[in-house]
Amino acid sequence: MNVRSTRPPAPIIPTASGRAPWTLRRRLVVAVVGLLALVSLVIGVVSVAILSANLMDGLDSQLKNTADRSINLFDRPPSGVSPSASYVLNGPSQQSGTLALVYDGSTVTAGYTDQAGTIVGLTNDQVTQLVTELDTAVRNGQTSEPFSVDLGGDVGEYRVMAETARSGTLFLVGLPVSSVTGTATQLAVIIALVSLAGIVLVAFLATAIVRLALRPLQRVTETATRVSELPLDRGEVLLVERVPAADTDPRTEVGRVGSALNRMLDHVDIALETRQASENKVRQFVADASHELRTPLASIRGYSELTRRSGQDLPDDTKHAIGRIESESIRMTGLVEDLLLLARLDEGRELEREPVDLTSLLVDVVSDAHAAGRDHVWDLDLPEEPVLAAGDGPRLHQVFANLLANARVHTDPGTRVEVALATEGDRAVVTVTDDGPGIPENLRATLFERFARGDSSRFRGTGGSTGLGLAIVQAVVQAHHGEVTVDSRPGRTSFRVELPLA
Structure with missing residues (x-):
């Protein structure tokens, strides 16, 4: 009787980090969500960059208009009024947050207006920084060109432009960049929230769609699992498990797998039937041979015992030969009985209970x-x-x-x-x-x-x-x-x- 060999399930091969590999469903969902996140990130970055550039261009245009109005103020100053930062900031049509620095050759004045229109002075470090920027712009011939200056503290970053009035007065005007950065940040937050909501929604939808799309593969897997649990190593096996016809369409990838599995199961079924037929023939032969051998073996044993007990004076070698015949017949009878018992058990005969x-x-x-x-x-x-x-x-x-x-x-x-x-x-x-x-x-x-x-x-x-x-x-x-x-x-x-x- 052959021992039934139960092959253990294939071990899960861990990855380099010790974790189990991802399933196909998880890889597909993560790939879809990852692509969406990447596209959303690219769209967000490009959108914020374009908006920031457009807003910065608009701020530069406003800055140039502010500088033009300041030049006009220096060209027609009221009598008794000396050029100063307050004079520029109090000029007509100056928006809140405007920054000004004026150098009339001997005196430097600087300040900016807050949201309430009040002029706020700058610290010595901030004035020094602006004077340095103004001097650099004049020496490099970069007047009438906007550039950025970060004054830190409550003032923050400004877009400034240096100019020289017809009277020879040097001045520098600027507008805050906070409006540009605020708008760009607001757009970035909106895009991030919308993208996050879209990613979450797509993750749920992708999970449902992938699960639905992989259902035929799941049915193929379940069929293969049921077949793997059948005792195929012995006895008569009815291999009726097959992949449903709906999952064997050769025009799809899963259908080709299901069709190939069904063909393999057909071949295995034929092989099992052939093996069982061969085993049945062998078992029947062993049972028949064992049954038929019992009578001649009993005869051999009986005749050898009869000869040994006849009382006739036999040569020693003949007695030894007859004794060996008797002992081997007993051994052969035991072997035949064992084979006959195994053959009956193979046929599935029930024992007494x-x-x-x-x-x-x-x-x-x-x-x-x-x-x-x-x-x-x-x-x-x-x-x-x-x-x-x-x-x-x-x-x-x-x-x-x-x-x-x-x-x-x-x-x-x-x-x-x-x-x-x-x-x-x-x-x-x-x-x-x-x-x-x-x-x-x-x-x-x-x-x-x-x-x-x-x-x-x-x-x-x-x-x-x-x-x-x-x-x-x-x-x-x-x-x-x-x-x-x-x-x-x-x-x-x-x-x-x-x-x-x-």
């Missing part, structure tokens, strides 16, 4: 093992109350007899073998543990397969071993809806049998 007292059964099995292997130490650990399991008594007796025979045959004399019985929930648990050399690691995967043999310390290759003992153990335990496992390392080997309680 009666309460079996595992306590008394283990006492009998250990007593038989002690009689057969007096060079081993046998221990029995039983609970105070009897433990009843639902099953076939003779078959369960064979299971534990095979396990004890395995421990006796494949360990050295003096090995301690302990048989323990306990209950765990609705299960009876029997463990057979020895302190022998252990099972080689390369044999553990095939330990319960038929005709499994080994030639290392535990498997000493005795002639009486058929390689079917543990295969019968697993087949009978599984027929009882139980489980048998083994844990082995040098110095300790433990077989664990779980059976449902009666």
Whole structure:
């Protein structure tokens, strides 16, 4: 009987940062939202830059008009009025926030008007900074060209322009940049809020659209998952799972995947049917051959016993040959019986379901093992109350007899073998543990397969071993809806049998 191999699910490969990779749905949503955010950022930056440039051009035009009005004031000053910053700021049509600095050759006056129209003076550092800027503009011939000056404090940044009146008076006028920056900042905030709201809305819509678009792929995945959970390694398998026809349209990417999966499932279904037919033929042959061999083997054994007991004086070599024929016929009969039992279990024949007292059964099995292997130490650990399991008594007796025979045959004399019985929930648990050399690691995967043999310390290759003992153990335990496992390392080997309680 082949052991059913359950392949573990494919591990999730972490990324370099240790996190699991993103799903396709998440990548699509993040890509859409990221592109929208990038486009919104570019549009916002370009819009704010264009608006700032246009507003700055308008401010420069206003500044030039302010400078022209200031020149006219210097050209026609009232009698008794000397050119000064206050004279410029109090001139007609001067808007609030206007800044002025006047140098008449000996005196420097400077100030600006606040929102209420009151003239506010500048600090010495601010005046010095403006004088320096004015001197630089005159020396570089940059008069009548606007440039920016940041005076700091409550004054802030100004757009200023230096001029020379016909009277030779140097002056500098400026307008605040706060109106430009305020408008640009307001536009940037509006664009940011609108973009953020749009990004959030697009994120929800993109999630819904992507989820809807990937629904066919989800159905294909669910079909593949259901197929992966089917026991395909043994028995007759009805592989009816297929991707729905609506998800196999070759004109779409998901449809091509679904169509390819269906074709693969068709091939797998044919292969499974062929394998099952071949296994059925082999099982039927084994069952028929085992059944047919029982009669001739019984005849051979009977005739050999009859000859040996006839009382005739036979040569010693003839007696030896007849004895060997009898012993080998007994061994062959056991092998045939084991093969016939496995064939019947493979066909799914139900065993008897009666309460079996595992306590008394283990006492009998250990007593038989002690009689057969007096060079081993046998221990029995039983609970105070009897433990009843639902099953076939003779078959369960064979299971534990095979396990004890395995421990006796494949360990050295003096090995301690302990048989323990306990209950765990609705299960009876029997463990057979020895302190022998252990099972080689390369044999553990095939330990319960038929005709499994080994030639290392535990498997000493005795002639009486058929390689079917543990295969019968697993087949009978599984027929009882139980489980048998083994844990082995040098110095300790433990077989664990779980059976449902009666």
